[in-house]
Amino acid sequence: MKSSLNQILKWNGWFFLLFAVVLFSSCEEDRVTFNQAQPEGVDPDAVLKKTFQGTFFCEADSSWLHVHEKKVWIAEGSSDDGGGDESIHATIHAKDSAVKVNVSVNTDSDSESVHIEANVNQTLLEMEKGDEARYFKGYYFLNQKKEKGEGYKVRILRKTKEGILLCRIQSDSILHLLENEEFVAKEKKDGEENPDEEKWNLSPSRKELKKLINMGLFSDVKLYRSTKQD
Numbered sequence: 001m002k003s004s005l006n007q008i009l010k011w012n013g014w015f016f017l018l019f020a021v022v023l024f025s026s027c028e029e030d031r032v033t034f035n036q037a038q039p040e041g042v043d044p045d046a047v048l049k050k051t052f053q054g055t056f057f058c059e060a061d062s063s064w065l066h067v068h069e070k071k072v073w074i075a076e077g078s079s080d081d082g083g084g085d086e087s088i089h090a091t092i093h094a095k096d097s098a099v100k101v102n103v104s105v106n107t108d109s110d111s112e113s114v115h116i117e118a119n120v121n122q123t124l125l126e127m128e129k130g131d132e133a134r135y136f137k138g139y140y141f142l143n144q145k146k147e148k149g150e151g152y153k154v155r156i157l158r159k160t161k162e163g164i165l166l167c168r169i170q171s172d173s174i175l176h177l178l179e180n181e182e183f184v185a186k187e188k189k190d191g192e193e194n195p196d197e198e199k200w201n202l203s204p205s206r207k208e209l210k211k212l213i214n215m216g217l218f219s220d221v222k223l224y225r226s227t228k229q230d
Contacts, residue, residue, distance in 0.1 A: 028169055028170055028171055028172060029153055029155075029168055029169035029170075030153075031172060031198065031199045031200060032153075032169050032172060032175070032199075032200045032202065033146060033149075033151035033152070033153070033199070033200065033201050033202065034143070034151055034152045034153075034154050034202050034203070034204075035150070035151050035201055035202065035203040036151075036152070036203060037132045037134060037141075037143040037152055038134065038141045038143060038152070038154050038204070038209055039134060039136050039141060039206045039209050040204075040205060040206060040209075041206065042134040042135070042136050042141075043134070044132035044133060044134050044143075045133050045134070045135055046127075047069040047070055047127075048067060048068070048069055048070070048072070048133055048140070049135065049140075051159065052067050052140060052157060052159060052164065053067050053068060053069065054067055054226060054227070055067075055227050056163045056164050056224030056225060056226055056227060057224060057225055057227050058222050058223065058224045058225075059223075059225070060222060060223075061076070061222070062076070062077075063075065063076040063222075063224075064076075064224075065164065065166060065224040067157070067164070070125075070126070070127035070128060071123070071125060071126050071127065071128075072123070072124040072125040072133075072142060072157075073121055073122060073123045073124060073125075074121070074122045074124065074166075075119065075120070075121050076119070076120045077119040077120070098122060098123040098124075098126075098144070098147075099120065099121070099122045099123075123144075124142050124144060124155055125142040125143075125144055125155075126144075129145065130145050131143060131144045131145055131152075132152075136206075138158065138159070139156050139157070139158055140156065140157040140158070141154055141155075141156055142154065142155045142156070142157065151201065154169075155167065155168050155218075156168075156213075156218055160223070162223060162225050162226070163223060163224045163225040163226040164223075164224045164226075165221055165222070165223055165224075166221070166222050166224060167218035167219075167220065167221050168218060168220040168221075169217055169218055169219075169220065170218075170219045170220035171219065172198065172200060174212065174215045174216055174217045175200050175202075175217070177215075178212075178215075181208070183202060183203050183204045183205070183208050184200065184201075184202055185200065185201040185202075185203075186198055186199070186200055187199050187200075187201065
């Protein structure tokens with residue numbers, strides 16, 4: 001029974017882990033690359049402004065946003081508590097090493113009780129690795145260097161009375177409307193007809209970046225409320 005239970009635990013743990021990896025590594029924003037850090041012509045900050053630093057909580061999905069001097073990341077966790085004294089641990093990086101998943105599966109050797117806990121950390125900015133934060137007209141543009149090839153992923157932070165809004169790319173539908181513009185370039189893998197394989201390279205001016213924002217390119221918006229300062 002003990003051996004059988006341990007096998008079940010392994011399957012449960014890895015299923016949870018793989019689900020989390022797929023969830024965090026299949027983002028729409030992975031298909032959109034800004035060729036240069038945004039906005040153009042704005043100098044990057046050496047450290048993030050103190051007014052943005054701190055720990056923030058999103059009630060919508062129970063995730064935490066951590067903003068430090070030179071690093072920004074999201075932490076999410078989930079657990080199914082049944083107690084236990086034997087454990088299986090696993091740590092894995094998604095295809096984007098900015099995403100790290102930790103899974104712990106515990107069981108009591110004398111019972112069927114199980115405790116599964118998973119934590120997912122996603123780095124949005126790490127200046128020590130060459131990422132850039134540029135502040136412009138109340139917005140912080142987080143420019144994260146792509147791991148393969150050139151260019152950046154871009155997210156936006158905006159301060160509010162309640163905390164911070166994190167704005168991310170949710171869909172490329174806006175880019176389909178703008179694909180004839182000079183600052184929007186669409187590419188597709190050779191021989192592929194699946195639209196999910198489309199990738200976009202953007203090189204907007206400040207005016208064109210404002211247009212992208214106003215049209216709703218960064219439409220995945222979450223409010224993170226202030227909790228305490230780090």
